[in-house]
Amino acid sequence: xxxxxxxxxxxxxxxxxxxxxxxxxxxxxxxxxxxxxxxxxxxxxxxxxxxxxxxxxxxxxxxxxxxxxxxxxxxxxxxxxxxxxxxxxxxxxxxxxxxxxxxxxxxxxxxxxxxxxxxxxxxxxxxxxxxxxxxxxxxxxxxxxxxxxxxxxxxxxxxxxxxxxxxxxxxxxxxxxxxxxxxxxxxxxxxxxxxxxxxxxxxxxxxxxxxxxxxxxxxxxxxxxxxxxxxxxxxxxxxxxxxxxxxxxxxxxxxxxxxxxxxxxxxxxxxxxxxxxxxxxxxxxxxxxxxxxxxxxxxxxxxxxxxxxxxxxxxxxxxxxxxx
Amino acid sequence: xxxxxxxxxxxxxxxxxxxxxxxxxxxxxxxxxxxxxxxxxxxxxxxxxxxxxxxxxxxxxxxxxxxxxxxxxxxxxxxxxxxxxxxxxxxxxxxxxxxxxxxxxxxxxxxxxxxxxxxxxxxxxxxxxxxxxxxxxxxxxxxxxxxxxxxxxxxxxxxxxxxxxxxxxxxxxxxxxxxxxxxxxxxxxxxxxxxxxxxxxxxxxxxxxxxxxxxxxxxxxxxxxxxxxxxxxxxxxxxxxxxxxxxxxxxxxxxxxxxxxxxxxxxxxxxxxxxxxxxxxxx
Numbered sequence: 001x002x003x004x005x006x007x008x009x010x011x012x013x014x015x016x017x018x019x020x021x022x023x024x025x026x027x028x029x030x031x032x033x034x035x036x037x038x039x040x041x042x043x044x045x046x047x048x049x050x051x052x053x054x055x056x057x058x059x060x061x062x063x064x065x066x067x068x069x070x071x072x073x074x075x076x077x078x079x080x081x082x083x084x085x086x087x088x089x090x091x092x093x094x095x096x097x098x099x100x101x102x103x104x105x106x107x108x109x110x111x112x113x114x115x116x117x118x119x120x121x122x123x124x125x126x127x128x129x130x131x132x133x134x135x136x137x138x139x140x141x142x143x144x145x146x147x148x149x150x151x152x153x154x155x156x157x158x159x160x161x162x163x164x165x166x167x168x169x170x171x172x173x174x175x176x177x178x179x180x181x182x183x184x185x186x187x188x189x190x191x192x193x194x195x196x197x198x199x200x201x202x203x204x205x206x207x208x209x210x211x212x213x214x215x216x217x218x219x220x221x222x223x224x225x226x227x228x229x230x231x232x233x234x235x236x237x238x239x240x241x242x243x244x245x246x247x248x249x250x251x252x253x254x255x256x257x258x259x260x261x262x263x264x265x266x267x268x269x270x271x272x273x274x275x276x277x278x279x280x281x282x283x284x285x286x287x288x289x290x291x292x293x294x295x296x297x298x299x300x301x302x303x304x305x306x307x308x309x310x311x312x313x314x315x316x317x318x319x320x321x322x323x324x
Numbered sequence: 325x326x327x328x329x330x331x332x333x334x335x336x337x338x339x340x341x342x343x344x345x346x347x348x349x350x351x352x353x354x355x356x357x358x359x360x361x362x363x364x365x366x367x368x369x370x371x372x373x374x375x376x377x378x379x380x381x382x383x384x385x386x387x388x389x390x391x392x393x394x395x396x397x398x399x400x401x402x403x404x405x406x407x408x409x410x411x412x413x414x415x416x417x418x419x420x421x422x423x424x425x426x427x428x429x430x431x432x433x434x435x436x437x438x439x440x441x442x443x444x445x446x447x448x449x450x451x452x453x454x455x456x457x458x459x460x461x462x463x464x465x466x467x468x469x470x471x472x473x474x475x476x477x478x479x480x481x482x483x484x485x486x487x488x489x490x491x492x493x494x495x496x497x498x499x500x501x502x503x504x505x506x507x508x509x510x511x512x513x514x515x516x517x518x519x520x521x522x523x524x525x526x527x528x529x530x531x532x533x534x535x536x537x538x539x540x541x542x543x544x545x546x547x548x549x550x551x552x553x554x555x556x557x558x559x560x561x562x563x564x565x566x567x568x569x570x571x572x573x574x575x576x577x578x579x580x581x582x583x584x585x586x587x588x589x590x591x592x593x594x595x596x597x598x599x600x601x602x603x604x605x606x607x
Binding site: 117 | 492493494497499501502503508512516
């Protein structure tokens, strides 16, 4: 197999506070191959969105953010790019869809103009050609009556429709990688399903890779090839989707999956994980999950666990992985 | 046009008034019945035409030197509107640009710009005006410069605050993700979203500027005396307000109507700039 399109190596994202640096993302490594969908799952606050933003060097408060490690996109390190290079990467090679379609579109421009703006950043297009590309992008996200909708303003569209437009903006320049940060969280279930199907079709049409950030295992099962589970800024388990559901090796993953309600099983209470994730300023020494782990041993509290390979596509950061 | 007037009569009246004021200011030399600077001492302190002692040669009466009030009002409109337009344009442009930069870039740049704003807010305008007057002599240009020096800080503050609010929105992040430069994001995404509030602020400042200009003219550092300005007309007439009310009332009414109509127009403009309220009118 050829080299992966995107390689993230030992990525750390931290903020300086007083004289120490607090890391929201700590030593994260993963690869994404051409056309593949990688899921990034975890509780809120575990650093998954920050990881997504860091891939394009878009972390907020750029002045006091510390980015360490490497993000190699087709061999070039994003973290050391010059501004010019970075701007041509953003939008053309990597694009993004965010969670809230309500604030993802600028209320003062019609949607056609907003799609055109993205295209204009990366290619010289004249008026009629541009109009064609805009309408084409709207058609690709299955917006009916694209010609007249291009003149609509965001407030004239429903939430699901807006999220499709956000998708159209993102794919208009035909990116190679789409970072989707919980794109369906604010949509209702039927619209959610439609949107996921749409993303899948778009991906198939252009062989685009996707990083799918979510906390919803149902979405993961449906969309992803491989999954990384994040906990407290670290990736604790990486596996193929079916392996993850069948034989989760990390106790945290197993607990998360145990918390999903299942049809036909009549349990009174859903399993939950005791306690809450540690805050960056008080990370436990040793394994970060140790205080909440059902299988905690003395060693876990003292030493950080290594990343162990279970089989060729299955890695876990644990001293005593579960065996299924 | 008629449908619009029926739907929002206040806006329509304000529009007509504003246009009238601008037209009067522009065409004062052709419209004014008399020379505003030449008085006839025999006809001094004549009351308005509908009064018993009035005369239609001077519809709004004459002042202490026998100069025609109507003509002076018309020429005064030139001064007021010129000062307003220039000061607000200059202060608005500089203030808004700096405010947007401060809000968008943040960090050290923000701190520096906002400290300068604090400095500008604490400037004692009257003292500054007197200093300018003494150094360079009274002139229209001085008024504009002094008023702008104080006024820009208001725009900077408002622009910064609005920019911080707009910056929260995901479309700013997405524009960055699409590869737009900071300048481009400020111009195409921030400016249109903050323009509404800034335009309202600008119209609210019209009243302030007219009053500032009047105070400065009153102190003798504004427009040099023979030239009429609404502010100095009120100031000159103020000692005769009991015996000759028309000296103060007519320039006062001119100020009142101008400020009122510009404010209403500003509100209407805000609605027109906001797509969510514009929709109703389009369909």
